[in-house]
Amino acid sequence: MRTAYSVETVRTAERALMARLPEGALMQRAAAGLAAACAGLLGRVYGSRVVLLVGSGDNGGDALYAGARLARRGAGVAAVLLAPERAHAAGLAALLRAGGRVVGAGADTVGGAAAAAGVGAVEEAILRADLVVDGIVGIGGKGGLRPDAAQLAACAAESRAAVVAVDLPSGVDADTGEVHGDAVRADLTVTFGTHKPGLLIDPARAYAGSVRLVDIGLDGELPDEAALEALQHADVARLLPVPGAESDKYRRGVVGIAAGSARYPGAAVLAVSGALRGGAGAVRYVGPAGDAVISRFPETLVSDRGPKHAGRVQAWVVGPGAGDDASTVAEVLACDVPVLVDADGLRLADRDAVRARTAPTLMTPHAGEAAALLGVSRETVEGARLTWVRELASRYGATVLLKGSTTLIADARGGAVRVNATGTPWLATAGSGDVLSGLAGSLLASGLSALDAGSAAAYLHGLAGRYAADGAPAGAHDVAAAIPEAWRDVRDAGH
Numbered sequence: 001m002r003t004a005y006s007v008e009t010v011r012t013a014e015r016a017l018m019a020r021l022p023e024g025a026l027m028q029r030a031a032a033g034l035a036a037a038c039a040g041l042l043g044r045v046y047g048s049r050v051v052l053l054v055g056s057g058d059n060g061g062d063a064l065y066a067g068a069r070l071a072r073r074g075a076g077v078a079a080v081l082l083a084p085e086r087a088h089a090a091g092l093a094a095l096l097r098a099g100g101r102v103v104g105a106g107a108d109t110v111g112g113a114a115a116a117a118g119v120g121a122v123e124e125a126i127l128r129a130d131l132v133v134d135g136i137v138g139i140g141g142k143g144g145l146r147p148d149a150a151q152l153a154a155c156a157a158e159s160r161a162a163v164v165a166v167d168l169p170s171g172v173d174a175d176t177g178e179v180h181g182d183a184v185r186a187d188l189t190v191t192f193g194t195h196k197p198g199l200l201i202d203p204a205r206a207y208a209g210s211v212r213l214v215d216i217g218l219d220g221e222l223p224d225e226a227a228l229e230a231l232q233h234a235d236v237a238r239l240l241p242v243p244g245a246e247s248d249k250y251r252r253g254v255v256g257i258a259a260g261s262a263r264y265p266g267a268a269v270l271a272v273s274g275a276l277r278g279g280a281g282a283v284r285y286v287g288p289a290g291d292a293v294i295s296r297f298p299e300t301l302v303s304d305r306g307p308k309h310a311g312r313v314q315a316w317v318v319g320p321g322a323g324d325d326a327s328t329v330a331e332v333l334a335c336d337v338p339v340l341v342d343a344d345g346l347r348l349a350d351r352d353a354v355r356a357r358t359a360p361t362l363m364t365p366h367a368g369e370a371a372a373l374l375g376v377s378r379e380t381v382e383g384a385r386l387t388w389v390r391e392l393a394s395r396y397g398a399t400v401l402l403k404g405s406t407t408l409i410a411d412a413r414g415g416a417v418r419v420n421a422t423g424t425p426w427l428a429t430a431g432s433g434d435v436l437s438g439l440a441g442s443l444l445a446s447g448l449s450a451l452d453a454g455s456a457a458a459y460l461h462g463l464a465g466r467y468a469a470d471g472a473p474a475g476a477h478d479v480a481a482a483i484p485e486a487w488r489d490v491r492d493a494g495h
């Protein structure tokens with residue numbers, strides 16, 4: 001399991017750890033990890049040109065100490081100080097001792113003979129650099145970058161240099177993944193002690209590039225419950241149902257799919273295609289698309305009666321392609337088994353009916369559907385996914401899986417939110433959400449909690465999307481067909 005903790009929790013853990021260590025030890029650990037990552041990216045350190053963007057906090061201190069290490073290995077290191085009089089003094093002294101220099105403001109006072117002052121010198125240094133280290137601001141940041149910092153970030157973006165962010169890309173919100181204004185775009189982010197939620201949630205995630213975690217010994221000080229959890233293969237493998245000797249189709253779980261309409265029969269077919277690959281022993285279909293379903297998947301138990309009379313079902317999926325069939329949605333919500341509500345079903349579901357349910361409910365909106373339920377714009381949801389997925393879960397008293405470039409799953413009870421890391425933009429294809437709903441419903445029917453069913457389904461679906469697409473467009477039915485391959489990969493990693 002990969003976990004991420006809030007800034008407040010990190011600060012508390014940092015204080016506890018610092019109290020047991022010599023002064024400056026943590027920063028040295030951070031700087032050593034940062035310098036190693038920079039060296040890895042540079043390939044050859046000797047003779048390379050490195051520019052440090054240095055704010056006035058400890059984030060700048062990390063950059064300065066790492067710069068000193070690179071300078072000792074023969075890199076030409078220049079520091080740009082955003083606030084020369086407040087730059088980390090010991091870090092700056094270490095850099096200068098190692099042969100580094102200062103460019104721009106403050107160069108005349110601290111840089112010695114090699115110093116060059118002026119904005120032109122700064123720009124030139126950044127544009128000619130092989131590597132830019134962003135130590136402007138880390139977990140002490142508020143809001144987007146200030147204008148002087150934003151100018152440096154723009155210059156770094158223009159340069160051919162690789163950009164390494166220290167702890168976080170400066171300007172992004174560490175706790176939420178929101179980006180309010182300008183921020184640094186990094187190729188690599190080297191983060192310390194633990195991931196921060198913002199590194200795993202878009203839009204901030206997209207600014208971070210790839211992320212490397214440096215162990216500074218913080219683990220023992222962090223609480224058990226994280227702010228955010230990202231399941232890995234082994235975690236998902238533990239969740240996947242495996243039939244035993246005494247299993248039969250009913251004991252494995254029957255998932256009911258109430259989906260599709262005369263206008264959208266394909267949604268029913270796709271939801272069934274996901275459900276058949278999700279571990280339930282049988283898939284039951286009710287709705288007007290029975291012929292389409294049976295002709296594609298003859299193993300489906302098709303019923304022409306409503307959900308209440310369809311026979312034994314351990315979990316329902318309702319909504320994909322449902323059009324305006326509100327009565328079926330209401331009927332399913334009245335069933336005392338886990339229910340997944342997706343697509344049209346989200347709009348048709350009565351909030352009080354959802355809140356009144358005692359069996360688990362899993363809602364699976366994309367950002368547009370979530371926005372409609374919340375009465376805000378799609379952009380608002382996409383800009384602050386963590387806030388809105390929690391809000392929706394709390395308003396409906398349900399587990400909510402918010403789809404998109406970052407998929408988040410939140411329980412109404414609170415606790416750690418799950419983030420799925422396996423997706424690919426190739427999944428943005430019509431009907432792939434229907435496949436996900438069937439898959440998650442099937443996992444619900446085989447006994448997983450709503451949080452686990454949603455997380456495991458998103459994980460497998462993301463992997464299946466990768467396998468199906470493999471760098472080229474794929475249809476939703478290809479994604480469904482690739483689920484068994486994803487399942488086998490995950491299962492094999494769990495042994």
Ligand SMILES: NC(=O)C1=CN([C@@H]2O[C@H](COP(=O)(O)OP(=O)(O)OC[C@H]3O[C@@H](n4cnc5c(N)ncnc54)[C@H](OP(=O)(O)O)[C@@H]3O)[C@@H](O)[C@H]2O)[C@@H](O)CC1
Pocket residue numbers: 010011014026027030055056057058059060061062136137138139140141142143144145146149166167168171192193216218
């Ligand atoms: N936690 C750990 O275990 C460890 C933490 N470590 C490191 O410490 C870092 C935290 O250091 P920190 O607390 O000194 O704050 P930091 O991020 O440098 O920011 C403060 C500066 O940012 C400025 N500033 C603020 N907003 C801004 C904006 N929008 N745009 C521009 N500037 C802005 C603010 O300016 P001011 O408001 O004071 O004028 C102030 O100068 C952490 O991220 C990690 O790298 C490691 O060394 C070891 C282990």
Ligand SMILES: Nc1ncnc2c1ncn2[C@@H]1O[C@H](COP(=O)(O)OP(=O)(O)O)[C@@H](O)[C@H]1O
Pocket residue numbers: 343366403404405406407423424425426427428429430431432433434435436461
């Ligand atoms: N940019 C993206 N990156 C990763 N996954 C994405 C992206 N866009 C969409 N997806 C995924 O693709 C699926 C699309 O579902 P949905 O929006 O419901 O489509 P549909 O309604 O056509 O079935 C979801 O699983 C979603 O998480």
Ligand SMILES: [K+]
Pocket residue numbers: 059134135136137138165166167168169170
């Ligand atoms: K930074």
